[in-house]
Amino acid sequence: MALKEQFEIPGGLKKWSYALMGVGVLTLILGVVFLHPFSGGHGEGHGAEAYGATKFWMALMHNSIFWLLVVAASFFFIAATTLAQAGWPLVFRRVPEAISGAMNVLGPIALVILLGYVWVSDDHHIYHWKDVEHVKHDEKLLHKSGFLNPMFYTILSVTAVGLWMWFRHSFRKLSLAEDLAQKGERSFYWKSLAIAAAFLVTYGLTVLSTLPWMWLMSIDAHWYSTMYSWYTFASSWVAGLSLIMLFVVYLKNQGYLEYVNEEHIHDIGKFMFAFSIFWTYLWFSQFMLIWYSNQPEETAYFIDRLGFGGKGEGTFRGIFLLNLIINFLAPLLILMRRGSKRNYTVVTLMAVIIIFGHWLDFYQMITPGPLKELGKESNSLGHFVFSLGVGAGFLGLVIFLTAKYLTKAPLLPKNHPLVKESIIHHT
Template identity: 55%
Template sequence: MAIKEFFDIPARYRTWSMALMGVGILSVIVGFILYGTGEHHGMRFWASLLQNSTYFLLVTNAAMFFICATTLAFGGWQIVFRRVTEAISVAVIPLGIIALIVLFACIYLDPHVYHWLNPEKGDKILEGKSAFLNKGFYSTWTILTIGLWMVLGNKMRQLSRELDNNPLPDAEAGRKYIFKNTVWAAIFIVWFALTVMSVTPWFWLMSIDAHWFSTMYSWYTFASTFVAGMALITIFVVYLKNQGYLEYTNEEHIHDLGKFMFAFSIFWTYLWFAQYMLIWYANMPEETIYFNSRITSKSHSGAYTGLYWFMFCINFIAPILILMRRGSKRNYTTVTFMAIVIIFGHWLDFYQMVFASLFPDHVTLNLFDFGVAAGFVGLIMFSTAKALTKAPLIAKNHPFIKESIIHHT
């Protein structure tokens, strides 16, 4: 069987990615004209950029987490489409730069996104958090976070491509290669745990509500972006299959990607419920205030109630009903549809995480937000496709490639 090793970007694909990026740039320009100045409008403009930049950065970075987690688990089933996952992770570089600019703007231009920058005198809670919530610590940690994601991710991609033109001579060389991969994957996982699963969501998102806190917030954020990341991988794998690439990838691999989307939709829901249940059960005002604008039916709040429950339905009800069946996880059309739904659903999750805190009395979702999101989608499409052209689509000399080709669930 002839194998199509290298990806050639179709003209239609290139046009769509460029058009979406154009929509994004135009949306930012128009949005700045409409919302870029003034205390209230400035906050509106930067909030949308904060939501989109952090969400899509974390989603693409989840691709490298998937690579490293499966490397540590000595998994082989994913090797036949590993280059797709690696290509998605390349988007962390441009998205990381954009996110860094947005995050620094939220701090140093002070569009009133983070009220801990200007605490009221005598605010004991913010005074107690000042050693953590300050410009210096925020800036340093943000640079380290994004910088090491880029560096460690690039190292993992380099290790993968080492074997493209240099087959391993014997089994001992294969063991050494796997060990080296495992070491670097472990380093990435440790840093990922210290950032995505711990400190970074506190800085970027939870500190918007600086008086509120949740010990489950970082895990909740991780679950949301990881399941969206698996959905993004699935979309690109199915697209390449439909274009005649990834000949060794079959419905067994798609089935397992569907399992990940199904399982982590349930995991996200577990964290969603556990966070709410614990706060509801304790009934402490400093914690329950977070849900006032999100689920309460009081006349002076509850503006996001409909959006909140709609987001819950498409992030939990839809995946559990549709992806529960074995056949649906092996159907390319079904898993693609659900992948798109999941990515959109968790984008809405991030929207309510940001906007329900900054604008608790009314929902501001409009074409500006969708336009900005379209720009990020176009950038991911362009960056991933460009990365796919730079290396063979299959890691043919990887020690686990045979295991991946004969994979059966």
């Protein structure tokens, strides 16, 4: 039987990606019309119209950061398994290669959104450290102004995203060159190890350290957590694993990836299960330590998510608890069994749930602080729907770009020394 090595984009997948992107574009247009994002966001009072700019930029930042980190996590998967010289993912490695290719588009989009807010928008409700006059009278922000400033933010963001894209491009180039190499040629393999190692160091210094501080934690600039970057990584990482699972199962159902078997699906499922528990460990550790210490400057973060003013009045209590149910209890109860991790329907359903759950996680990382400042009348439900519509557009773009990159190379890598190990993989 001849292998189906060259992917052709089915009409149905194109329609879904176009439809989702259409929803995103329409939502964006409606946001520009009704939220007036370039009006400065400093109208009279605290109504929804006066602060439409804040809601608009929050939705764009939420989705651009989340989806960029998710596709970057796909390349982290490649780099980590490459450096570990793990053979089992080789038969589906072109899937995370294709997903991570979306960084070439999502990276610039995220930079335009983030730097557009920092340099162009007059709104200060998301990043208070943008307001120079406010910083002068805020002792804590003044103390952090050495790194919480537009220039440092810009240099770090552009450098980090640029390096991710360069490492991914270099690795992909070596991967494709290896397909054309003579049998037994190992130079590409060793060069790939070096690229993977360098990327992991860079990833550790950005996603696992500095970028979440700048992009996300500085929204609540008076608050800080030493676990925050690890927590952000765990959330995007398990969502990235779930996205890989979705595309692998989809390709299997379309008759591709013939060498991928239940063992490979089972192992991806084990990663989804294990890192859902890892995310929960970080969630609990951060929450427990802050609750136990009971310091006002730390507990304020969770008070905003469990109820404004600690009175249960906030609209984020339901999202806060749902976040824990979706991202911990569901994977724990459903993916614990061996058979569930080998069932295509179950792993597909869980992958969708986990991706949505961690999208929700990023939503509650970003939104409560600014919406609290805007007041209860700021219509948080309307903002949630708007952010969901923008997220649909980003999802459609990820699907479209991944499918496009899948068509650019054979689905089975050639001449890699570990391909045979992957084909006969059994646990």
